[in-house]
Amino acid sequence: MASPSDTASLPVPWPENVEIKLYTGGCHCKAIRYEFAYPDIYSMPIVSCNCSICDNHGALNVSTYDKDFRFTKGTANDLTPYTFGSGQVVHRFCPTCGTSIGPTVPGGAFVVVNTRTIDNIDLKRLHLKHVEGKSVASLDEFVL
Numbered sequence: 001m002a003s004p005s006d007t008a009s010l011p012v013p014w015p016e017n018v019e020i021k022l023y024t025g026g027c028h029c030k031a032i033r034y035e036f037a038y039p040d041i042y043s044m045p046i047v048s049c050n051c052s053i054c055d056n057h058g059a060l061n062v063s064t065y066d067k068d069f070r071f072t073k074g075t076a077n078d079l080t081p082y083t084f085g086s087g088q089v090v091h092r093f094c095p096t097c098g099t100s101i102g103p104t105v106p107g108g109a110f111v112v113v114n115t116r117t118i119d120n121i122d123l124k125r126l127h128l129k130h131v132e133g134k135s136v137a138s139l140d141e142f143v144l
């Protein structure tokens with residue numbers, strides 16, 4: 001197993017002295033809305049992971065700190081959780097429209113946002129970082 005020092009941490013560290021923007025988004029039926037602070041999303045690596053569930057959803061993920069993310073409509077308790085495998089990651093869905101907002105790692109102090117759920121996101125401008133999620137057994141081995 002790789003040691004933490006061999007792996008980039010999640011969230012991806014923010015460059016210093018960059019402008020921080022506020023992003024908003026939510027699920028399709030608008031029962032769940034969120035906002036989070038992040039550097040220019042088009043300048044940061046976006047995780048395109050080939051693990052079974054990201055592959056299945058077509059998720060393109062960005063992770064941010066818990067303190068910089070909040071729900072503006074609905075709460076985390078309104079989402080339907082789903083875990084599999086090691087159970088380390090809790091995937092979350094709107095129970096009405098099924099949108100995958102993005103998973104969390106309890107105690108991990110960060111939130112993952114599926115960039116496809118961000119308002120007015122221009123997918124063509126994202127810088128995708130392809131990650132071999134299918135070949136790792138735990139988050140500790142998740143190399144960015």
Ligand SMILES: [Zn+2]
Nearest residue numbers: 027029094097
């Ligand atoms: Zn919904």
